[in-house]
Amino acid sequence: MARVIGFHYTLTDKSGTTLDSSIGDEPLYFLEGAQQIIPGLEKVIALLNVGDKRKVEVKAQDAYGDINPELVVKVKKTQFPPDADLQVGDQFQVNNDAHSPVFTIMSVDTEEVTVDGNHPMAGKDLFFDVEIVGMREATEEEVTHGHAHGAHGQGHH
Numbered sequence: 345m346a347r348v349i350g351f352h353y354t355l356t357d358k359s360g361t362t363l364d365s366s367i368g369d370e371p372l373y374f375l376e377g378a379q380q381i382i383p384g385l386e387k388v389i390a391l392l393n394v395g396d397k398r399k400v401e402v403k404a405q406d407a408y409g410d411i412n413p414e415l416v417v418k419v420k421k422t423q424f425p426p427d428a429d430l431q432v433g434d435q436f437q438v439n440n441d442a443h444s445p446v447f448t449i450m451s452v453d454t455e456e457v458t459v460d461g462n463h464p465m466a467g468k469d470l471f472f473d474v475e476i477v478g479m480r481e482a483t484e485e486e487v488t489h490g491h492a493h494g495a496h497g498q499g500h501h
């Protein structure tokens with residue numbers, strides 16, 4: 345039977361800079377085995393109990409993968425809408441599919457724009473501080489949907 349597990353986390357990189365945190369916000373609930381969180385983190389959390397706190401180091405390969413140089417591409421400026429305001433650091437999706445990669449603008453030249461389709465956390469080893477705050481059986485609906493519906497299985501989405 346699949347479980348839904350809730351946890352608080354603080355994510356830092358190698359230098360100790362906080363990249364993301366759930367502290368002061370709702371904990372994150374995920375459906376076990378549904379690839380809702382990165383595999384290297386789920387593997388450890390699946391073995392913990394409510395109340396457990398753990399530091400978890402996840403290598404890039406078990407997190408968002410290594411940087412793929414082929415996803416850094418130069419695009420002719422003419423391929424963007426003529427009125428597009430192209431700024432370094434801007435992010436965009438090529439289409440509206442939620443799973444299509446997000447591209448980040450790396451540089452803007454006179455004729456070309458360099459974009460990077462790697463996940464912003466690709467190539468990074470990640471350091472999580474986690475605390476397990478909830479654990480229950482998944483509802484049938486959650487299993488059907490392939491994701492958790494919050495703390496009580498009645499979350500909206």
Ligand SMILES: [Zn+2]
Nearest residue numbers: 489491493501
């Ligand atoms: Zn759902």
